[in-house]
Amino acid sequence: MSGPPISLSGITVLYGPKPAAAWPRVQAMAREGASIAAIRTATGHVPGLLDATLDLPAGSLCVVMGLSGSGKSTLLRCINRLVTPFAGRVQVGEVDVTALDVAALRAFRRTSAAMVFQHFGLLPRRSALENVAFPLRIAGKPPAAAHDAARAVLARLGLDAVAGEPVEALSAGMKQRVGLARALVTDAPVLLMDEPFGALDPITRRAVQDELKGLQRDLRKTVVVITHDPHEALRLADFIAVVREGRVVQSGAPDALMRAPADDHVAALLAAAQT
Numbered sequence: 001m002s003g004p005p006i007s008l009s010g011i012t013v014l015y016g017p018k019p020a021a022a023w024p025r026v027q028a029m030a031r032e033g034a035s036i037a038a039i040r041t042a043t044g045h046v047p048g049l050l051d052a053t054l055d056l057p058a059g060s061l062c063v064v065m066g067l068s069g070s071g072k073s074t075l076l077r078c079i080n081r082l083v084t085p086f087a088g089r090v091q092v093g094e095v096d097v098t099a100l101d102v103a104a105l106r107a108f109r110r111t112s113a114a115m116v117f118q119h120f121g122l123l124p125r126r127s128a129l130e131n132v133a134f135p136l137r138i139a140g141k142p143p144a145a146a147h148d149a150a151r152a153v154l155a156r157l158g159l160d161a162v163a164g165e166p167v168e169a170l171s172a173g174m175k176q177r178v179g180l181a182r183a184l185v186t187d188a189p190v191l192l193m194d195e196p197f198g199a200l201d202p203i204t205r206r207a208v209q210d211e212l213k214g215l216q217r218d219l220r221k222t223v224v225v226i227t228h229d230p231h232e233a234l235r236l237a238d239f240i241a242v243v244r245e246g247r248v249v250q251s252g253a254p255d256a257l258m259r260a261p262a263d264d265h266v267a268a269l270l271a272a273a274q275t
C-alpha cells in the first residue's frame with residue numbers, strides 16, 4: 001500500500017496571544033513583503049507560515065528545505081496538527097486533518113502519521129526492542145506479537161544484535177536507527193521527520209540516509225523529511241519544497257528545481273549542495 005498524497009492549502013500559522021486581532025495588520029504587512037522579524041516587532045505575533053500552499057506526491061520521499069526560522073518545523077507540525085493553523089486546510093489522502101475532533105486526531109496520529117523527533121524521544125533505560133514495541137503496546141497489541149513485529153523491523157535496520165541492549169548504551173547512529181524503527185513499526189502510511197539526522201557524524205549520517213532511502217523505496221510510505229542541509233536534501237529527495245520566510249517558494253522534482261530555480265534564494269541553496 002502506497003502512502004497518501006499530502007496537500008496544504010493557504011496555511012497560515014500565527015504564534016502569539018491574539019492571532020485573530022493581529023491578523024489584519026500581519027496580512028497587510030505580508031502583502032507589502034515585510035520580513036517575519038518586522039512583522040514580529042510591529043504586531044507581537046510571529047507568522048510561522050503565511051498562506052503556504054504545497055502538494056506532496058503520494059508514496060514519495062519529500063524534503064522540505066529552508067534556512068533556520070523559515071517555517072519548516074511549523075509546516076511539518078501542521079500535517080499532524082501538533083500546530084493548529086489559523087487559516088487554511090491540510091488534507092492527508094481522504095482525511096481533512098484540519099477538521100478532525102480530538103479523538104479522531106489522536107487516532108490519526110497513532111495509525112496514519114508517525115513522527116520521528118530530532119532528539120529521538122526514546123526511553124533510555126529500556127531495551128531497543130521494548131522501545132520499538134512501545135507504540136504497538138500502546139495500541140493494544142499483545143506483548144508477544146508486538147515484540148515479534150519489533151524484532152522484524154530491528155533486523156531490517158541491522159539492529160538484531162543490540163535488540164536487548166538498553167538504548168542509553170547505544171551509539172548516536174544506533175539510537176537514531178531505533179527511533180526510525182519505532183516510527184516504521186506502526187504501519188502508518190505517513191512518516192514525518194524533523195531534521196532526523198542532525199545529531200549524527202557525517203559517515204553515520206550517510207549510512208542512515210541510505211537506509212531511509214532504501215526503506216522508503218520498498219515500503220512506499222509518504223515520507224516528509226525536514227532539513228536545512230542542501231546536500232541532505234538532494235541526497236534524499238524525490239520531491240523538494242523550499243520554504244522561506246513562512247512561504248513555500250518552490251516545489252517539484254529536484255532536477256526541475258535545478259533547471260529552473262524560482263529565484264536567487266533557491267538557486268543559492270541548490271548551488272550550495274553541489275560544492
Ligand SMILES: Nc1ncnc2c1ncn2[C@@H]1O[C@H](COP(=O)(O)OP(=O)(O)O)[C@@H](O)[C@H]1O
Nearest residue numbers: 015046047048067068069070071072073074075
Ligand atoms: N511556539 C512558538 N512561539 C513563537 N514563535 C514560534 C514558535 N515556534 C516557532 N516560532 C517562530 O516561527 C518561525 C518559524 O519557526 P520554525 O517553524 O520552527 O522554523 P524552522 O523549523 O524552519 O527553523 C520562527 O520565526 C520561529 O521563531
Ligand SMILES: [Mg+2]
Nearest residue numbers: 072073074194
Ligand atoms: Mg525546525
